[in-house]
Amino acid sequence: MATFFQKxxxxxxxxxxxxxxxxxxxxxxxxIIIGGDTPQxxxxxxxxxxxxxxxxxRVSFYYFIFYLLSIMSISDTVQLSxxxxxxxxxxxxxxxxFTRLIFNKASDFARMVMSLFYxxxxxxxxxxxxxxxxxxxxxxYIFIPALTALYIKFLKTRKNIYAALFLLxxxxxxxxxxxxxxxxxxxxxxxxxTILMVIVRYIKFDQILIxxxxxxxxxxxxxxxxxxxxxxxxxxxxxxxxxxxxxxDFNWWLEKTANKIVDSIRLLQTEAxxxxxxxxxxxxxxxxxxxxxxxxxxxxxxxxGASFFKKFSPRNRIFFGxxxxxxxxxxxxxxxxxxxxxxxxxFVYHLWGVNMMRSYEKTAILTPFIFSTLLLIISxxxxxxxxxxxxxxxxFFFIIIIPFPxxxxxxxQNMGALxxxxxxxxxxxxxxxxxxxPDEYYNIRNIINNDKESISVATIPYNMTxxxxxxxxxxxKLIGLDITRLLYSKRFIDANGLYFDNxxxxxxxxxxxSIDGNDGLIKLLGLMNAKYIIYHKDxxxxxxxxxxxxxxxxxxxxxxxxxxxxxxxxxxQVKEDYVAPYIxxxxxxxxxxxxxxxxxxxxxxxxxxxxxxxxxxQKIIVKSNQFNNDLxxxxxxxSSWRAYRIAYDGKKTILPNHFKARGYANGWHIGNxxxxxxxxxxxxxxxxxxxxGMSGVVIFVIILxxxxxxxxxxxxx
Amino acid sequence: xxxxxxxxxxxxxxxxxxxxxxxxxxxxIGTYLNLNIVESLxxxxxxxxxxxxxxxxxxxxxxxFFLSVTPFLLVLDRKVQAEEYAIYAYYFLVLTVIMxxxxxxxxxxxxxxx
Numbered sequence: 038m039a040t041f042f043q044k045x046x047x048x049x050x051x052x053x054x055x056x057x058x059x060x061x062x063x064x065x066x067x068x069i070i071i072g073g074d075t076p077q078x079x080x081x082x083x084x085x086x087x088x089x090x091x092x093x094x095r096v097s098f099y100y101f102i103f104y105l106l107s108i109m110s111i112s113d114t115v116q117l118s119x120x121x122x123x124x125x126x127x128x129x130x131x132x133x134x135f136t137r138l139i140f141n142k143a144s145d146f147a148r149m150v151m152s153l154f155y156x157x158x159x160x161x162x163x164x165x166x167x168x169x170x171x172x173x174x175x176x177x178y179i180f181i182p183a184l185t186a187l188y189i190k191f192l193k194t195r196k197n198i199y200a201a202l203f204l205l206x207x208x209x210x211x212x213x214x215x216x217x218x219x220x221x222x223x224x225x226x227x228x229x230x231t232i233l234m235v236i237v238r239y240i241k242f243d244q245i246l247i248x249x250x251x252x253x254x255x256x257x258x259x260x261x262x263x264x265x266x267x268x269x270x271x272x273x274x275x276x277x278x279x280x281x282x283x284x285x286d287f288n289w290w291l292e293k294t295a296n297k298i299v300d301s302i303r304l305l306q307t308e309a310x311x312x313x314x315x316x317x318x319x320x321x322x323x324x325x326x327x328x329x330x331x332x333x334x335x336x337x338x339x340x341x342g343a344s345f346f347k348k349f350s351p352r353n354r355i356f357f358g359x360x361x362x363x364x365x366x367x368x369x370x371x372x373x374x375x376x377x378x379x380x381x382x383x384f385v386y387h388l389w390g391v392n393m394m395r396s397y398e399k400t401a402i403l404t405p406f407i408f409s410t411l412l413l414i415i416s417x418x419x420x421x422x423x424x425x426x427x428x429x430x431x432x433f434f435f436i437i438i439i440p441f442p443x444x445x446x447x448x449x450q451n452m453g454a455l456x457x458x459x460x461x462x463x464x465x466x467x468x469x470x471x472x473x474x475p476d477e478y479y480n481i482r483n484i485i486n487n488d489k490e491s492i493s494v495a496t497i498p499y500n501m502t503x504x505x506x507x508x509x510x511x512x513x514k515l516i517g518l519d520i521t522r523l524l525y526s527k528r529f530i531d532a533n534g535l536y537f538d539n540x541x542x543x544x545x546x547x548x549x550x551s552i553d554g555n556d557g558l559i560k561l562l563g564l565m566n567a568k569y570i571i572y573h574k575d576x577x578x579x580x581x582x583x584x585x586x587x588x589x590x591x592x593x594x595x596x597x598x599x600x601x602x603x604x605x606x607x608x609x610q611v612k613e614d615y616v617a618p619y620i621x622x623x624x625x626x627x628x629x630x631x632x633x634x635x636x637x638x639x640x641x642x643x644x645x646x647x648x649x650x651x652x653x654x655q656k657i658i659v660k661s662n663q664f665n666n667d668l669x670x671x672x673x674x675x676s677s678w679r680a681y682r683i684a685y686d687g688k689k690t691i692l693p694n695h696f697k698a699r700g701y702a703n704g705w706h707i708g709n710x711x712x713x714x715x716x717x718x719x720x721x722x723x724x725x726x727x728x729x730g731m732s733g734v735v736i737f738v739i740i741l742x743x744x745x746x747x748x749x750x751x752x753x754x
Numbered sequence: 755x756x757x758x759x760x761x762x763x764x765x766x767x768x769x770x771x772x773x774x775x776x777x778x779x780x781x782x783i784g785t786y787l788n789l790n791i792v793e794s795l796x797x798x799x800x801x802x803x804x805x806x807x808x809x810x811x812x813x814x815x816x817x818x819f820f821l822s823v824t825p826f827l828l829v830l831d832r833k834v835q836a837e838e839y840a841i842y843a844y845y846f847l848v849l850t851v852i853m854x855x856x857x858x859x860x861x862x863x864x865x866x867x868x
Binding site: 236299340341346355 | 809826851855
């Protein structure tokens with residue numbers, strides 16, 4: 038045992054350093070992380086199935102870890118450390134695998150340092166000082182080195198074992214493809230890598246190579262089919278929407294997120310929000326300049342390596358050449374429409390599909406790996422010369438300490454990206470990613486979650502920041518998606534949600550000057566199936582001042598009943614007469630704007646509740662014991678919702694007349710033909726089940742192959 | 755023999771003239787593309803390098819020079835200039851890489867031990 042540790046002392050030293058990073062960055066009790074579009078999955082025990090349906094299983098394997106932690110009563114705060122640990126330990130191990138497979142002559146020390154650099158650098162610091170790291174969004178980062186190593190090994194040796202291992206790792210990494218832009222980015226990386234390896238003649242170009250690549254691509258698609266299939270129905274419209282979306286101007290976004298070359302070459306995003314530009318150690322300001330200078334060290338060493346590139350061993354020269362070209366290419370892609378790439382990247386990012394990669398991290402996620410590989414090659418060469426060994430140690434030391442906040446701790450207590458123009462303290466700053474959901478929100482769970490009806494919870498007032506869907510609750514410092522929705526099992530009607538085309542109906546309510554002029558809002562929310570209303574008092578004071586009188590008026594008029602009143606919100610129950618059922622029949626469609634303007638006395642009166650059975654969040658059976666022209670499902674309109682007529686003989690036919698009802702919901706013209714029942718389902722979910730089955734079979738075969746391979750090896754040995 | 759030598763000299767002279775013409779065209783293209791003087795020179799250098807390959811290390815030295823200046827400019831809060839120098843460093847990195855690959859392709863009979 039002692040020999041084992043002695044033999045792998047550098048490897049374990051790296052693990053100890055990472056353990057220190059986890060320890061020193063423990064999060065304050067009771068806090069969670071939410072910011073922007075990426076909330077932590079809180080209460081994973083109860084929300085695991087919600088995420089399964091919302092993401093059609095695309096992230097379920099990853100969150101299963103947190104589901105297990107949650108049912109073991111490990112708090113949401115402690116789970117934050119698990120996010121960090123999975124990411125940095127995973128990255129460290131993955132890069133170590135890469136070096137062992139591709140650069141097996143690397144010394145243990147160099148391997149440790151470069152794996153450490155891959156796990157802890159300015160990019161990963163960006164991931165963890167923002168909210169990205171505490172979700173599934175960037176987990177592909179962990180697997181990039183292992184995937185690359187197995188891919189190169191397979192192409193070079195042509196041994197099936199590497200292909201099988203590649204596919205297995207790809208399956209686990211596919212949880213990072215919930216946003217398909219990451220899959221595309223990785224595909225571009227592999228295409229470039231393959232072409233370059235052929236050009237430099239590291240890989241022999243022949244028919245076998247083409248066949249191997251084709252088979253691997255096909256099997257890779259099969260392994261990933263479980264997330265590809267559910268996306269297919271909307272892939273074309275989704276990509277088109279990126280250009281045409283009224284919520285976000287594509288060209289504006291490209292320009293806004295353009296990354297300067299001076300930042301791209303040192304793994305930084307061009308924003309003041311990140312270290313070393315956002316510098317937390319105000320007592321020693323001089324170090325800010327030192328860290329800014331140090332951030333150039335990796336690219337400086339790479340260039341230094343390039344100057345004696347000719348003296349490298351032939352194999353290292355090949356890899357250095359290939360990865361240098363990849364560096365040049367990816368710096369260009371990361372830069373997007375910044376000079377000197379405005380024209381070329383404007384063209385590139387307007388290509389069909391490539392527009393998905395419009396944000397910085399989609400391409401930047403690959404640059405740390407490219408840098409780590411180049412630095413590793415240089416260290417191999419320097420180690421071989423012996424006289425540069427001391428210099429190498431010094432350089433490594435400085436490279437490792439560049440993301441200093443990882444080692445000094447309190448990543449989110451004083452280093453959060455939101456503190457850039459504010460007090461660098463999560464308790465005093467106006468906004469923080471580290472937030473504590475007030476207990477009051479937890480206390481109303483029993484009221485809402487114990488309600489047996491299929492109803493929704495609406496929030497008031499509109500409090501959106503300049504980004505679509507982001508809430509702003511300064512009282513408990515949240516800025517981003519409203520995480521309280523994860524506390525309640527009911528559907529959520531977000532005050533900042535865009536339910537009607539280009540119409541933020543709640544904004545009208547805020548801006549209306551008359552106290553009673555907007556009592557249509559309650560009727561509209563009722564029509565949208567809202568039984569409960571959470572009226573936020575934790576928003577900007579002026580928003581409360583603008584709306585509280587109106588709420589009092591509604592209460593006086595008995596449109597709503599106040600159940601709870603506390604410092605953070607009022608909980609109201611909407612008058613029963615106004616709450617439309619989740620599924621209902623209607624004779625004529627109802628215009629939501631007319632309801633809001635109070636032109637319709639009570640829209641609920643014209644509805645007949647449907648008799649239905651909820652199978653799961655995305656599958657409902659409606660008993661057809663009464664008919665009234667149109668069947669309405671109170672879910673935001675999505676062409677992927679489908680309704681099937683099930684006849685008495687069991688025959689199932691799709692209902693063709695799907696339309697946008699009430700300005701936002703799903704409706705089907707049924708007519709008056711008696712049927713046994715109607716099945717409503719979210720079609721991508723069916724595709725997800727089918728895809729999961731297909732991917733499962735492929736993975737099962739791969740595992741069988743690996744077992745038989747291991748057995749064979751054992752027999753031979 | 756002498757005629758052969760004279761023809762060779764003449765060919766070399768013609769080649770040099772063609773090179774000069776191409777470099778001049780490159781300068782013109784640089785002006786057309788609204789490149790500033792440094793960028794135009796780098797662009798011209800790139801064309802010249804394609805015609806008359808130079809060892810990649812010289813470009814790496816140039817890249818190192820520009821890169822070494824960049825942190826100082828950034829520390830002095832001269833962000834626009836820092837970005838400019840970083841772009842020049844990037845250009846020279848591109849040239850270094852191109853020449854590296856060129857040299858690699860022209861190194862024959864190398865044994866790669868895997």
